[in-house]
Amino acid sequence: MNRNNAGKKPFPWTCSRCREKALFPAIIDHAVDVGHDGRMYHVKVEGLKTPKCKKCGLVSPDSEANEQITRAFLRLAKLLTPTQIRINREALDLTQEQLASALGIAEATVSRWENGVQIQQRSLDNLLRLFFGVPKARSLLIKGKLNTIVLVAKTPAMALT
Ligand SMILES: [Zn+2]
The missing domain is CATH 3.10.20 (Ubiquitin-like (UB roll))
Structure with missing residues (x-):
């Protein structure tokens, strides 16, 4: 998002609906x-x-x-703000690429969240909170060891994998 107003033209601006120069x-x-x-x-x-x-x-x-x-x-x-995502990532000394890799998403997505260009889905907001707030979850995600978690129920099909 553009935070620099120096290049903005002076008011009044042209209204996109009535076409009058009446935007103040x-x-x-x-x-x-x-x-x-x-x-x-x-x-x-x-x-x-x-x-x-x-x-x-x-x-x-x-x-x-x-x-x-x-x-x-x-x-x-109740979604994390771009700033909250960035300061939590930086507090863990992680690059955008490292965070993206742990979450299984594209680096560009983390960049868009932190720049406020895109808002994370609820499911990813949940995952971010687990990642930032629960060291055990974070460690498993960083190491790519989620598959070692013992599930509540095992099915016969799982024995084949
Ligand atoms: Zn108008």
């Missing part, structure tokens, strides 16, 4: 439905700083406003 910065209470992982979340952001059209009322979040909405969504959905 506004501070509003905003509610938006966000879909994630097959569920809808009703995200409310009080005091959202966002461009809004004075003619037609269109709220047109810029990158900063979108970050504020994303933070509110992550809080509501």
